[in-house]
Amino acid sequence: MLKHLNLQEMVGLTSPWVNDPTVKAIFLSIPEIAAFHPQVVELHTELAGVQPLGAPRSKAMQDLIDEAAAVDVIHDALARAVEGAISADRLCSLARRPPDLARAELAEEASAKLFPHGMAIVNASLLAESGNAERVATLLANRPQLATFLDEVPVRGGTLLAVTKRWIAAGKKLGKLEVARGKLAAKESTTPRDSGTITRLRGQWIRIVSLVFAALEVSKAEAEAIHLIRGAVLEASERAGRRYDTATGVVDVEAPDGEAVAAEEPVTEAAE
Secondary structure (H helix, E strand, O other), X not given: OHXXXXXXXXXHHHHHHHHOHHHHHHHHHOHHHHOOHHHHHHHHHHHHHOOOOOOOOOHHHHHHXXXXXXXXXXXXXXXXXXXXHHHHHHHHHHHOOOOOHHHHHHHHHHHHHHOOOHHHHHHOOHHHHHHHHHHHXXXXXXXXXXXXXXXXXXXOOEEHHHHXXXXXXXXXXXXXXXXXXXXXXXXXXXXXXOHHHXXXXXXXXXXXXXXXXXXXXXXXXXXXXXHHHXXXXXXXXXXXXXXXXXXXXXXXXXXXOOOEEEOOOOOXXXXX
């Protein structure tokens, strides 16, 4: 439910499309959505510009930010540990006499699946890291041979599979903390300079993201690339939808700045 996202969430969700070099490159590499990028950048910049600036942080907000920062450090360390252990296993396999080429190939495949864009994930937004955690969890569930490989790689205190599961858990926690931060930010936001502008920009954001999603539905891009673009947005919008009672089909959504926004705009099926 894109219409239930608050202003801070909207800005946070399109930030990787605009500011993350890896995500931006993937966005531009998909022909069906590349043409939308200039509009996304312009709209994202406008939305970021109308957010209240310089508002003092409450203790609750600072606590959430500090906790997310601490979890992010652990997430990034675990990601590097997983990648490093796989790389070490591959190199050790190649260094054997004779080389264990089959094992080295398994390690290379595992690295490609878990880190399709290298270590760019450690520099991604918290929501993108959360979405990637969901992707990795699904990957392990659907590819038991990958889980078996990771379970055969010994690390301090256990196996690499256990470390990978900790990495997934850290990513999922980052998503929950970011959603909690967005909800708290909505409550603590001050009144914006122009509520009419907020309403207009929110509607434009919903429309452009809906167009991107609709185009991705017919795209021939790889599933992993599509997930990187829309995964975090879908997850956040589903969580936002659960914050409101949508039994009547049409609700008045209170934006973070206090104005009521009628959620009657038509959106595409992909956005819903």
